[in-house]
Amino acid sequence: MTQLTHIIELFQLPFMQRALIGGVLTGLMGGMLGSFTILRQLSFFSDALGHSALLGISIGLLLGLNPSVVVLPFAVLFALGVNYLLEHTRLWTDALLNIIYSSSLAIAIITLSFVGRYKGGLHNLLFGDILAVQELDLVFSGGLLIVCTVFIGLTLRTQMLMTLNEPLAIARGVAVSAHRTAFIVLLSLVVGISIKAIGVLLVSAFIVIPACAARFLSRTFAHYVVLSAGLGALSAVLGMVISAGFNLPSGPSIVATQLAIFLTAIALPNLRLPVHE
Amino acid sequence: MRCGLKEPVLAVERLTVYRGTYAAVQDVSFSLEAGTDTAIVGPNGAGKSTLVQAILGILPRQTGNIVILGQALGHKGALMPLIRQQIAYLPQNFLFDRRIPMTVEELVGLGWDRLGFQMPWVDRQARRAAIQSALMRVDATHLKRQLISGLSGGETKRVLLAYCLVYPRRLLILDEAPAGLDMRSESEFYDLLYQLKQEQGWAILQISHDLDMVRRHSDRVLCLNQTLLCQGTPEIALSPENLSTAYGSEFVRYRHRH
Numbered sequence: 001m002t003q004l005t006h007i008i009e010l011f012q013l014p015f016m017q018r019a020l021i022g023g024v025l026t027g028l029m030g031g032m033l034g035s036f037t038i039l040r041q042l043s044f045f046s047d048a049l050g051h052s053a054l055l056g057i058s059i060g061l062l063l064g065l066n067p068s069v070v071v072l073p074f075a076v077l078f079a080l081g082v083n084y085l086l087e088h089t090r091l092w093t094d095a096l097l098n099i100i101y102s103s104s105l106a107i108a109i110i111t112l113s114f115v116g117r118y119k120g121g122l123h124n125l126l127f128g129d130i131l132a133v134q135e136l137d138l139v140f141s142g143g144l145l146i147v148c149t150v151f152i153g154l155t156l157r158t159q160m161l162m163t164l165n166e167p168l169a170i171a172r173g174v175a176v177s178a179h180r181t182a183f184i185v186l187l188s189l190v191v192g193i194s195i196k197a198i199g200v201l202l203v204s205a206f207i208v209i210p211a212c213a214a215r216f217l218s219r220t221f222a223h224y225v226v227l228s229a230g231l232g233a234l235s236a237v238l239g240m241v242i243s244a245g246f247n248l249p250s251g252p253s254i255v256a257t258q259l260a261i262f263l264t265a266i267a268l269p270n271l272r273l274p275v276h277e
Numbered sequence: 278m279r280c281g282l283k284e285p286v287l288a289v290e291r292l293t294v295y296r297g298t299y300a301a302v303q304d305v306s307f308s309l310e311a312g313t314d315t316a317i318v319g320p321n322g323a324g325k326s327t328l329v330q331a332i333l334g335i336l337p338r339q340t341g342n343i344v345i346l347g348q349a350l351g352h353k354g355a356l357m358p359l360i361r362q363q364i365a366y367l368p369q370n371f372l373f374d375r376r377i378p379m380t381v382e383e384l385v386g387l388g389w390d391r392l393g394f395q396m397p398w399v400d401r402q403a404r405r406a407a408i409q410s411a412l413m414r415v416d417a418t419h420l421k422r423q424l425i426s427g428l429s430g431g432e433t434k435r436v437l438l439a440y441c442l443v444y445p446r447r448l449l450i451l452d453e454a455p456a457g458l459d460m461r462s463e464s465e466f467y468d469l470l471y472q473l474k475q476e477q478g479w480a481i482l483q484i485s486h487d488l489d490m491v492r493r494h495s496d497r498v499l500c501l502n503q504t505l506l507c508q509g510t511p512e513i514a515l516s517p518e519n520l521s522t523a524y525g526s527e528f529v530r531y532r533h534r535h
Contacts, residue, residue: 039377154394161387164373170354171333171368172392173361219424221379222397 003245010244015131019197022133023236023254025141026194029148030206031214031232033187035225036152038211039163042187043204044097045082049191050203051101051108052078054125057195058111068137068196075192078104079184128199130240130250141193148186152225155179160221198251209258210235213265235261284347286311286448286480287332292341294324294331300339301327305505311447314474314481316491318515319501320524325484326369328501329450332482333366346447358391365441369452369484371433375426381436382421385411388440411443412436414469430457438466442473449473451483455490467494488515 010016037046056074057067082100086093112122124132152159158179161169166176187207194203210231218224239254285308294302301324309315317325330336332343334354343350348360365388385408412418415435420428428436434457441449449470455463467490473479485491491498491511498514500506500523507519 039374153397156397157387157390157395158392160379160383161392164377164379164384164387165368165371167330167335167368168366168371169392170335171364171366173334173354173356173358174392215376215378218378219380219422221377221383224378 007241007245015133016240016244018133018135018138019130019250020237020240021138022141022197023130023240023250024233025138025145026190026197026206027210027232027234027236027254028229029141029145029190029232030194031210031229032148032152032225033183033190034207034211034232035214035228036159036163036183037187037207038215041093042184043208044094045184046187046191046207047204048082048097048101048104049075049079049188050195050200052082052104053192053195053203054200055104055108055111056192057125058108058115061115062111071195072189072192075188076185079188080181083181083184124199125195126199126201127249128195128197128202128251130197130254133197137193137196144189144193148190151182151186156222156225159183198254202251202255205255205258206232209255209262213258213262216265216269231258231261285309285344286346287482288342288344289332290342290344292328292331292343293339294327294336295339296327296336300503302331302501303504305341305501307499307505307508309448309480309482311480312474312478313496314470314483314494315497315499316495316511317482317484317499317501318486318488318491318523319506323502323523325501326452329366329452329482329484333364333450358393362391362444363447364450365444365446365448366450367434367437367441367452367454369456371437373425377426379425380421381412381417381423381425381428381439382408384425384436385439385443388443407443408439411439414442415439416465431459431462434458435462438469445477446479449479449481449483451481453484453486455487463490470494488520491515 011020034046037043053071053075056071056078059074060067060070063070082097085096085100089096109122158169158174161172162174162176162179170176191203191207194206198206211228213231214224214228218227235258236254239257240250242248242257243250243253288308290306292302292305293300305328307315317328319325327336331338332345332350334350334356337353345356346360346363348357350356386404388411389404389407408421409418412421415438417432417435417439420432420436425433425436434454438454455466458466470481470483471494474481483495485495492515495511497508498511499508500514500519502523506523507514513519
């Protein structure tokens with residue numbers, strides 16, 4: 001009981017409310033884009049984007065710029081560059097992405113060593129600080145959520161066909177390459193905007209885990225996309241409550257909650273009685 | 278050759294398509310009229326799939342013009358969405374990731390959409406009715422709510438055909454469409470194509486290896502082996518002389534023995 005009042009008291013604090021709203025917005029965006037990301041086998045791509053964001057932040061710090069301002073354009077340019085490499089080299093995708101993310105991490109750490117003492121510290125960059133979310137961050141996240149929802153909503157059928165079979169989409173006149181680029185730009189913006197709260201190491205969990213859980217629970221594609229976004233938001237709320245109640249780090253608490261939801265999703269269909277189709 | 282005053286559904290002029298450094302299709306010209314069924318025959322590697330993929334804008338072309346329903350296909354495969362919606366394509370190998378959670382109903386519905394920017398719920402009733410009747414035509418209404426991951430090869434073909442039929446088209450391009458269907462489904466499939474051609478005036482362009490079926494069902498035949506070797510009615514195009522030019526004389530002797 002005391003635990004509950006403690007949690008309720010905590011969520012009356014403005015910074016906790018901001019953190020909660022920020023978590024929900026990130027969960028919704030991550031889940032929505034994540035549903036397509038995993039089917040198009042771009043999960044590792046989102047991971048590489050997360051790691052590269054650290055490079056963007058460290059370059060910003062070195063130049064004396066606000067890291068939050070630098071990280072978004074950097075993430076977009078980086079994503080477009082990586083996409084170009086993926087389309088124009090003959091390397092295996094996962095090998096190329098590995099080169100990119102480990103080297104950007106290494107260069108980022110070296111760059112940070114020139115910056116001297118960064119007040120947030122490396123720990124916060126790696127694991128995020130959801131409690132440091134400002135109102136302006138929420139405005140950006142909210143705006144991006146609207147952009148993502150409108151884009152995915154209006155092009156849902158095109159996205160579905162592209163995900164299913166690209167030649168079929170081209171035969172129907174879909175500009176596959178342009179659509180792919182647009183999606184990657186959105187994905188990089190979501191990753192870039194979420195970095196501050198969740199950190200470079202855990203951000204891809206928001207993209208990948210709720211979507212995988214939703215995959216197990218969905219019978220149609222439309223439900224799958226909505227459920228993926230919903231599970232992203234749900235895990236953010238539960239994770240924040242757990243983090244507040246037990247005084248645990250918030251980003252990792254949310255990811256642990258995502259894992260719990262994922263494991264439940266795997267177990268659930270097996271518990272159901274077999275339904276005749 | 279029939280040469281009416283009507284504008285052809287598809288006109289291909291001096292088309293050359295490269296695959297890597299060699300010309301897979303060279304200097305091919307032909308045209309299709311509404312309400313006709315044209316078969317493309319030729320040995321493996323003759324460029325049949327390359328030809329239809331270039332017509333659809335999936336593969337880029339080196340030279341030549343492609344005019345579909347009066348509109349020229351742009352060099353990068355651009356075509357007005359309204360024209361695009363009049364064309365359906367059934368690929369030879371339809372490979373998809375079986376982990377994608379999509380129902381038969383959802384897949385067929387994708388054939389109905391114009392695929393521009395649109396509200397997901399636009400014309401919901403009409404869309405639903407179109408899906409239902411397309412599934413009925415291919416005898417697959419029972420599969421409606423099933424995930425596509427659970428379909429057999431033959432069922433997948435039928436569902437893809439429903440994807441093509443769900444919207445009234447004017448040009449249907451099939452790459453080895455009946456492959457994977459059993460005898461009964463195959464004859465139903467040809468009956469359906471005949472209906473579409475006769476009643477709705479669709480122009481059908483299909484790649485086929487089954488020369489007996491081509492003889493029975495097609496109005497015109499294009500013999501392709503990199504270049505267009507002959508075209509005409511099945512009796513003319515599939516005469517032993519023409520076949521030996523397309524497939525080699527060994528093939529014709531084999532066919533005559535059986």
